[in-house]
Amino acid sequence: MGITALGVGVLAQTQLSYTQAQVDLGKTTYSAQCVMCHGAQLQGVSGPALAGDKFLKKWGRNTLDDFYYIMSTSMPQTNPGSLSKDQYLAIEAYVLDTNGFKAVGDKSLAQEDLKSFKFTK
Ligand code: HEC
Secondary structure, rough: OOOOOHOOOOOOOOOOOEEEHHHHHHHHHHHHHHHHOOOOOOOOOOOOOOOOOHHHHHHHOEEEHHHHHHHHHOOOOOOOOOOOOHHHHHHHHHHHHHOOEEEEEOOHHHHHHHHEEEOOO
């Protein structure tokens, strides 16, 4: 391909990828900050489900960036915007993985990738 050899800097991913480390950090962070309202299986408790058919139906037309925006500006509900960018990205990787996206790879999910992908498998 040789595209990166052009030296145009970091190119956005063309295929969804996040690392296992992100999924693990996402799970840890989620378990501390989100689980009480969204559930251990992301099934929803006082907050809506973040996994499953209903969730994917609702979110399928939205980009990962839309999800990131909602999550990072309004969650955790008790202290919106309180997590780091890396933690929000990691939670997003964890949510994707729990929804069966199976995109664990070498490349981390980065903020510049979020507009390129939707919640559609
Ligand atoms: C105190 C309970 C509570 C906590 C903690 C909490 N949430 Fe929520 N969350 C809610 C409620 C209630 C809603 C629905 C109302 C709203 O959107 O404000 C919601 C909505 C959402 C939505 C939008 C879902 C949709 O389909 O509209 C996302 C995404 C989300 N939360 C992610 C998170 C993440 C990630 C965390 C942890 C960093 C978190 N929430 C922590 C209660 C909570």
